[in-house]
Amino acid sequence: MLLADRLQKTFDDIHAVRSISLQLPPGRIMGLVGASGxxxxxxxxxxxxxxDADGGTVTLNGKRVPGPSEVLVAGHNDIRLVHQEYQLMPNISLRENIAYxxxxxxxxxxxFRVxxxxxxxxxxAVQDHLPRQASGGEKQRTAIARAIAEKPAVLLLDEPFSHLDxxxxxxxxxxxxxLVRQEQTACLFVTHDATDAxxxxxxVGILQMGHLIQTGSPVAVYRRPVTAYAARMTGPANIIRAKRLSSLELPASHHPDACFCLRPEQIHLSETGVPATVTAVFFKGSHFEVEVDVNRYVRLRLLTTRAELKEGTTVHLHIGEEAVWWLK
Structure with a gap:
């Protein structure tokens, strides 16, 4: 079990990590989502x-993980970090990189292990290739193989999907x-794209300016984001002020300055309901993402499989009260 307790890290006057606590048990994957910075x-x-942390502690199986100022060689034998740049040795094959x-x-x-x-x-098929002959995905898989070669307790990955098709x-x-299920490794990766997490x-956890503002199951974090930032970081979201509820034929709120989140898939096209005008249609393969104007103040995005919708088409929207999720 990897435990972080109230971690703090500051660079000059920039608070990069602010009192973050988390736990990572074996055989489980945690994804942290956040914008750049x-x-x-x-x-x-x-x-x-x-x-080195400026405050707080990291422990693995009850023993504190020391920072680089306390040891001769920085790092921990049972914790492996795969960097975004792969950091493979360029003049030996992918197999030899793993064997190292x-x-x-x-x-x-x-x-046997290699x-x-x-x-x-x-x-x-590519184990004898040099890194410069390998694709980004092949290099990433090699970096992961090398990181887990000694069966570490914890695998950490920095943006493992960012350069890949x-x-x-x-x-x-x-x-x-x-590998997490097979090797019972505890895995944590960070990403700016919530789809992977x-x-x-x-x-899933949401990071904002050094704060871990929300954690929970993927379903809970997606459906019940705590803030507009958390909503936008986890997928497409319509963020609407409460005072616009009446234009969507939903009951008015007692807090007109509050905002709520409405996911695109929670808006349905129907024969009757709130009239809106299609302003753009984006083909996404399995469905269409459609942008509509309800009025001059409210623009929404919704998902549909209807292929006949064009710019200027009038549609009617059905939104259930249960789809409205209030944000802090």
Whole structure:
């Protein structure tokens, strides 16, 4: 179990990490979502023992993880951090990069473990390639294989999906899901794209300016965001002021300055209801994302499979009261 208790980290007058507490049990995945500058990479470095915290503690299985100022070599043997830039050795093959992590073990075990990791990370066809001959996804899978070669208790990943195309993003998501269950590793990754976190994480957290403002299951965080920032970071969201409720034929609020969140999939097209005019249609493959104007003050985005909608089409919207989620 990795535990962080009220972690603090400041650079000059910038508070990168502000009193963050979290726990990460074995065999579980946590995804932290935040915008650039929210403290994601700094938090990972502190958790990995690569950066001294200004306050708070990190413990692994009840023992404190020391910072770099307390040890000769920064880091912890049972915590591995995969950086966004992969950090592979350029002049040896992908297989040799993985083997380097287990170079102090007996030769027979080295071969066994590297073969196991090459298969797990789907690198059989490219294992003899140099990093410069490999794709971003292949390099990312190699970096992950190298990080888990010695079976660490904790795997930390910094933006593991940021440079990848859709196919490789799916491969990495599947890989993380498989290896965490198979190796019982505790895994935490940070990302600015909630799609990845929502799809495979057991728990999702939202980071904003160094604060961990919300944690919970992917479903709970998506459906019940605490703030407008949390709503927008976890997916498409219509953020509307309470005083516009009447234009959507919903009961007025006692707090006209408050805001609520309405997800696009919670708005339905119907024969009757709130009239609106289509202003844009975006094809998303399995569905269309449609932008509509209810009036001069309210513009909404909704999802539909109806292919006939065009700019200027008049539609009618149905919104249930249960779809309205109030934000702090």
């Amino acid at each position: 929210s403290g994601k990479s700094t938090l990972l470095s502190v958790l990995a023992g690569l950066l 992590a287990v170079r102090f073990y007996e030769k027979e075990y080295q071969r 073969d196991e990791l090459v298969k797990l990370c789907r690198l059989e 859709l196919l490789n993003r799916t491969l990495i998501r599947d890989l993380l899901f498989d 929502l799809s495979i994480a057991d728990e």
